[in-house]
Amino acid sequence: MRALVTGATGMVGINLIEALARGSEFQTVALVRPTSDISALPREGVELRHGDMAEAQTLADVCEGIDVVFHCAALVSDWGMREEMIRVNVKGLEALLGSAVKHGVKRFVLVSSMAVLGNRPQVNVDESAPYVVTGDNYNFTKMEAEKLALRWQRERGLATVIVRPPYIYGPHDRQFFPRLITAIEREKFIYLGRGDNPISLCYVGNLVDALMRAARSERAAGRLYHITDGPPVTRRQLVQFLSDELGLLRPQKRLPIGLAKVLMHAMETKARLTGATEAPLLNRFRVKFLHTPLSFSIRRAQEELGYGPAFTFQEGMERTLAWFKANR
Structure with a gap:
């Protein structure tokens, strides 16, 4: 079978392509821009195909000869970029779905996000939870992307599977964990509240395993799956693990959550009024990551896909930090 991977030069795409290339089940095609690194x-074992998720007209025939699409590409931002996000995350996806139907793709696996569930506290939430509109552009475009995929399944017969991870970490992450580590190194990290609220994370190796299972499983067509490392950790456990493994001082500073939210609203209001293009120091996205209880059930994936997870939090972190130290 031939598999097309979008977002091929991002963290998820690179790790997925490496896994596909190690096996013999799939011939791998990477969708890249002409200017991509x-x-x-x-x-070896990877064919390059040119297309740009921001330019729908370049996607009409990218699925020619493809059996399975792994759609890992998305534009992610916690501030602004509404038109760009709609162009990539919604219109680009619609063009890709059109190409998949045109060329007879057998399975379309969409990487979505727990962001569609909003910013409220979430404890062991499963796939029955409704969408929650937050007003931010990433939340909006990922909801629209899921709705599109489900509509093409329903109306056009394209066998789609939606896989939702929470915060992803692993080798080739150059944004999420590097920023957190930099804050710890510079002694600028501050807990919001006590740091004892749970958060579900997803090591990229676990996500890759789930994506491949979603592509193989006949039962998965038309289904939605939450994928995490299993048991959540607290923010304090996460930060202390990183600090200890890197030989850094454990952060001790705390900001009461009530005060943090007051500052968040003030900073967001100022940023909007001034037309700021950069995210304020505190915004809803960051408060959610640093404080809100966020844990999710993976029972459906375990029962229907035989999902593990293959790596524990500690194993995933150790592999991530080994890569980080070697590639700073």
Whole structure:
């Protein structure tokens, strides 16, 4: 079978392509822009195909000869960029779905996000939870993307599977965990509240395993799956683990959550009034990551996909930090 991977030069895409290239089940096709840095992709066993999720007209025939699409591409931001996000996350997806139907793709696996469930506290939430509109552009475009995929399944017969991870970490992450580590290194990290609220995370190796299972399983067509590392950790456990493994001082500073939310609203209001293009220091996205209880059930994936997870939080973190130290 031939598998097309979008977002091929991002963290999820690179790790997925590496896994596909190690096996013999799939011939791998990576969707890249002509200007993409492809240095991290395997040099053998991977075909390059040009297309741009921001330019729908370039996607009409990218699925020619493809059996399975792994759609890992998305534009992520916690501030602004509404039109760009709609162009990539919604209109680009619609063009890709059209190409998949046109060329007879057998399975379309969409990487979505727990962001569609909003910013409220979430404890062991399963796939029956409704969408929650937050007003931020990432939340909106990921909801629209899921609705699109489900509509094409229902109306056009395209066998789609939606996989929702929470915060993803792992080798080739150059945004999420590097920023957290930098804050710890510079002694600028501050807990919001006590740091004892749970958060579900997802090591990229676990997500890759789930994506491949979703592509293989006949039962998965038309289904939605939450994928995490299993048991959640607290923010304090996460930060202390990183600090200890890197030989850094454990952060001790705390900001009461009530005060943090007051500051968040003030900073967001000022940023909007001034037309700021950069996210304020505190916004809803960051308060959610640093404080809100966020844990999710993976029971459906365990029962229907035989999902593990293969790596524990500690194993995933150790692999991530080994890569981080070697690639700083």
